[in-house]
Amino acid sequence: MSAANLLNPPNREEMIQGEIGSLLWSFDSVQLDKYQHIAVEKSRLHIPLLFGYDVIHGFRTVFPVPIAMAGSWDPQVPERAQAFAAPEARASGINWTFGPMVDIARDARWGRIVEGAGQDPYLGAAMARAQVRGFQGAELGSPDHVLATVKHFAAEGGRDYDSVYLPETSLRNVYLPPFKAAVDAGVGSLMSAYMDLNDGPSSGNRWLLHDVLRADWSFQGFVVTDALTTNDLIIHGFAKDESDAAYRALTAGVSVDMASRILSAQLPALVQSGKISVAQIDDAARPVLAVKIRMGLFEHPYTDLSKTSAVLSDPATRNYARIAAQRSMVLLRNENHTLPLSKKISSIALIGPLANDGIDLDGGWGVGGETPAVTVEEGLRKKLPNAAIVSARGGEIRRTIPSRFDDLFPSTKKGPPLTAEENSKEIADAVALAQKSEMSVLVLGETANTSGEYASRSTLELPGRQEELLEKIVALGKPVTLVIVSGRPLNISWASAHVPAIVMAWQPGSEAGNAIADILFGDAVPGGKLPVSWPRNAGQEPLYYSHNVTQYPESDPTYRSRYWEGPSTPLYPFGYGLSYTTFSVTDLRLSKTELTAGDHWKPQR
Numbered sequence: 001m002s003a004a005n006l007l008n009p010p011n012r013e014e015m016i017q018g019e020i021g022s023l024l025w026s027f028d029s030v031q032l033d034k035y036q037h038i039a040v041e042k043s044r045l046h047i048p049l050l051f052g053y054d055v056i057h058g059f060r061t062v063f064p065v066p067i068a069m070a071g072s073w074d075p076q077v078p079e080r081a082q083a084f085a086a087p088e089a090r091a092s093g094i095n096w097t098f099g100p101m102v103d104i105a106r107d108a109r110w111g112r113i114v115e116g117a118g119q120d121p122y123l124g125a126a127m128a129r130a131q132v133r134g135f136q137g138a139e140l141g142s143p144d145h146v147l148a149t150v151k152h153f154a155a156e157g158g159r160d161y162d163s164v165y166l167p168e169t170s171l172r173n174v175y176l177p178p179f180k181a182a183v184d185a186g187v188g189s190l191m192s193a194y195m196d197l198n199d200g201p202s203s204g205n206r207w208l209l210h211d212v213l214r215a216d217w218s219f220q221g222f223v224v225t226d227a228l229t230t231n232d233l234i235i236h237g238f239a240k241d242e243s244d245a246a247y248r249a250l251t252a253g254v255s256v257d258m259a260s261r262i263l264s265a266q267l268p269a270l271v272q273s274g275k276i277s278v279a280q281i282d283d284a285a286r287p288v289l290a291v292k293i294r295m296g297l298f299e300h301p302y303t304d305l306s307k308t309s310a311v312l313s314d315p316a317t318r319n320y321a322r323i324a325a326q327r328s329m330v331l332l333r334n335e336n337h338t339l340p341l342s343k344k345i346s347s348i349a350l351i352g353p354l355a356n357d358g359i360d361l362d363g364g365w366g367v368g369g370e371t372p373a374v375t376v377e378e379g380l381r382k383k384l385p386n387a388a389i390v391s392a393r394g395g396e397i398r399r400t401i402p403s404r405f406d407d408l409f410p411s412t413k414k415g416p417p418l419t420a421e422e423n424s425k426e427i428a429d430a431v432a433l434a435q436k437s438e439m440s441v442l443v444l445g446e447t448a449n450t451s452g453e454y455a456s457r458s459t460l461e462l463p464g465r466q467e468e469l470l471e472k473i474v475a476l477g478k479p480v481t482l483v484i485v486s487g488r489p490l491n492i493s494w495a496s497a498h499v500p501a502i503v504m505a506w507q508p509g510s511e512a513g514n515a516i517a518d519i520l521f522g523d524a525v526p527g528g529k530l531p532v533s534w535p536r537n538a539g540q541e542p543l544y545y546s547h548n549v550t551q552y553p554e555s556d557p558t559y560r561s562r563y564w565e566g567p568s569t570p571l572y573p574f575g576y577g578l579s580y581t582t583f584s585v586t587d588l589r590l591s592k593t594e595l596t597a598g599d600h601w602k603p604q605r
């Protein structure tokens with residue numbers, strides 16, 4: 001019932017008493033193995049532990065962030081990526097991941113848009129199913145795979161931890177299908193969200209956790225709360241104290257209390273007072289035990305540490321990280337076939353705060369040792385060993401208000417900020433380099449800690465002085481290609497009219513620099529299509545293609561725009577993405593010109 005965390009580790013006595021069912025947030029394989037030996041050999045009931053970690057888009061090898069992989073529109077991409085991530089995690093002692101995140105995101109200001117598959121329930125369901133298969137294998141218990149967790153149930157998606165008001169129709173038609181797809185694919189656990197849905201916190205919401213999940217969908221796995229969420233029931237004003245919070249969480253359908261340990265502390269008294277029966281506790285514990293049994297943990301509780309380093313350095317994993325990154329990048333603009341670039345270019349100015357940065361190209365949820373990605377500079381130098389490549393940062397970017405997670409990930413700690421004068425000097429130096437080079441490649445966007453959890457924004461402007469840098473370099477009149485690195489669409493309205501070639505690289509992971517160079521120089525064709533509507537500015541959000549047609553449709557000649565100062569349409573629509581390939585499809589005919597319900601039509605040649 002209790003998921004302890006290794007930031008605040010349980011003591012040996014608690015383990016021996018069997019008070020701990022899982023341990024979270026460590027990938028120290030030796031330490032995890034020691035805990036498993038205590039649980040299996042010394043604890044009262046000899047039940048093996050689950051070791052949970054956020055393996056979201058890779059472990060030691062980092063794959064593109066989930067929204068990027070959704071942009072491949074090919075479920076095999078995230079399925080294979082997670083199937084490579086699973087053995088890396090498993091070989092390091094982790095047997096439970098907190099993914100896939102399948103929240104529908106219709107607003108790019110929400111930092112967590114990066115973790116899911118974007119705005120569409122059908123695409124979201126396909127990506128959810130694929131990731132469950134990738135993590136868990138053909139069935140729970142497949143060797144070298146991990147238990148998956150579909151999250152955050154349900155309907156988080158606007159601002160972190162916030163209230164959501166949704167009618168049941170939108171919930172069932174838009175927000176729940178990816179969860180249902182994950183459940184149908186056999187996901188073994190499900191995370192109840194922080195937020196409250198229609199005034200009821202998800203982790204105390206019996207309608208969601210029982211009526212929908214168990215009664216309607218026949219979910220066989222277990223429910224784990226999001227971190228410390230049992231305690232949050234008190235913060236929400238939904239439970240009056242810890243005892244009430246434990247009562248409400250358990251009776252709603254929660255089996256595992258992530259990190260707050262309120263259930264294990266409060267349940268004995270609740271049983272003694274007769275408020276909760278032992279049978280209710282058995283009902284909550286049963287799905288956890290069933291999952292542990294189906295995972296084969298009782299037969300194979302330990303990790304074979306002699307294999308860890310071979311698994312973590314398997315070149316096939318790294319190779320697939322490069323392919324997944326190529327398949328995810330979206331070509332947004334390519335005037336006059338600017339891309340692919342010629343390999344005969346003699347000199348390139350590589351400019352921008354993300355041009356020579358590995359950590360930020362990995363994206364958030366750094367795990368498994370924080371191995372920095374191949375930088376764009378390294379990738380370009382390998383691709384063009386004889387070209388003169390000069391690089392400049394052109395000013396720094398950083399959060400205005402630090403994230404609480406910055407303390408957990410050492411890589412996000414930075415020295416004192418540059419002064420305005422120092423930033424201006426860096427920009428001037430970068431412009432001077434661009435002036436001397438045949439062309440510029442600008443790598444602009446966001447750092448890893450400016451998207452994800454705790455990273456929502458009130459604008460979508462390029463952070464810092466990147467817009468100024470971009471406009472000054474374009475003003476030189478030399479060829480410019482823009483590569484955007486970020487976990488969300490940004491306001492690139494000016495660039496979309498003035499920069500001939502724009503590639504959305506997202507946060508591509510370990511092979512970032514190589515994959516970006518492959519795309520820029522035509523060794524790979526950009527395969528991505530946008531899984532979100534790309535707004536012109538933040539004021540258009542939430543922006544999604546599937547809104548109801550009310551009053552006049554936008555196609556009506558009398559319709560102008562809902563804004564007087566700009567179009568209602570996105571800058572780039574959902575599904576948009578160019579290619580280097582051209583093809584035409586001709587002479588298509590429909591097999592039927594009239595359809596009745598249940599009919600299908602096929603194009604015919």
Ligand code: BGC
Nearest residue numbers: 053054098151152226227453
């Ligand atoms: C996040 C979850 C995550 C959990 C455990 C929470 O803050 O909302 O997505 O799985 O932490 O790390």
